[in-house]
Amino acid sequence: MGDMDPIRHGVYTTAQLIAMVGRTGLAELIRLEYARQLRRGWYQLGEVSQNLVAAIQRGGVLSCVSALEHHGVWVPEGPDVHVRADSWATRNRKGPFCRQFGRPTPTAEAIDDVPTAIRHAARCLDTEGFIVACDSILNRRLMTWDQLEYQFRDAPTAIARALSRCDGDAESGPETMARLRLMDLRLPVRIQVEVTDDDRVDLLIGDWLIIEIDGWEYHGDRKSFQHDRTRDRRTFRIGYHTLRYTYDDIVFDWARSLTDIQRAVAAGLHPRPNRRRV
Ligand SMILES: [Zn+2]
Structure with missing residues (x-):
């Protein structure tokens, strides 16, 4: 083995291993119990899923x-x-x-x-x-x-x-699911829309109803948590409404999530609102 590069963890065929470390090297890996045979001709090296x-x-x-x-x-x-x-x-x-x-x-x-x-x-x-x-x-x-x-x-x-129907702009699975399901209901939905110079939203229904889907992995820190809430208020001031959902809301509780979206649409929050003239 000597000073060669450490072998990457994974599953390899006998032929691949011999190409990498030679027959002697393979025998040595087996002797050290670093290579484990999974079935004839296939070896596991180190940690694998x-x-x-x-x-x-x-x-x-x-x-x-x-x-x-x-x-x-x-x-x-x-x-x-x-x-x-x-x-x-x-x-x-x-x-x-x-x-x-x-x-x-x-x-x-x-x-x-x-x-x-x-x-x-x-x-x-x-x-x-x-x-x-x-x-x-x-x-x-x-x-x-x-x-x-x-x-x-x-x-x-x-x-x-x-x-x-694919869209490479989609940034998460739940976003794609929501887009397809809303399109099936003939709602005018777009994804990854810039609603201001600083704010890009996951989904926009009509011109004014924002649907955000928060993945906890991206929102786990204090700064982005605050950022999202500040943005909801900033966009609200110029006429947008935001409904915020989680992964679980979309994947496991779509019926209830949709009800709220449909309520917002029925209330006319998605097209440009008619501002009352003062
Ligand atoms: Zn399969």
Whole structure:
């Protein structure tokens, strides 16, 4: 082993490890119990996620929704580990395995790349979940529009229709969910709108009703907490109304969240209010 670079934690094939450290190096890693065999031909090095271990032990590779999550893509929460069968698993194991439109892809790594993963997720997620994932891929610049469309060039038209509803400006999954659901109700909604020189809002219904969705990870500190409240009052002074929601409000309590939005719309808070002349 000597003074070579430390090996990155992860799951590797025997061939990958031999290319990295040689046969002697691999034997040494196994002897030191730093490399642990997950199944024939696959080794775990150091700390890796439980989902990844489960995928390899079930006989495939981590793919689909689980791989997207690993790459930092926003995906709907769910209990399943999404596993794609590699050529060994296709012959030896029953699954369940995630499928894609078109022919199977050869396995290169323990975790599928974003294009392979989204092709599988297109069959595992519902339309909304698929758009959420695509929005996030575009927003995080993990793929371009052209690359995304190319991946689905042979997919059914429902996929093309879903892609046409994607918006790479979306900054979170709940934001995409709210946008799609409000559009389905034919409400005039836009996302990431600059309402003043300093204020960009998550969603704007009509011209005056602001919908903000707060993720606790970005709002955990005192400064941004204060900033949000100061902004609500600043925009209120020039005619806007703000409804503020959390992740849970959108994902788990949409019916109630929507009721309040519909009340605000019914009260006429979304178009330009008719100011009373003094
Ligand atoms: Zn899947």
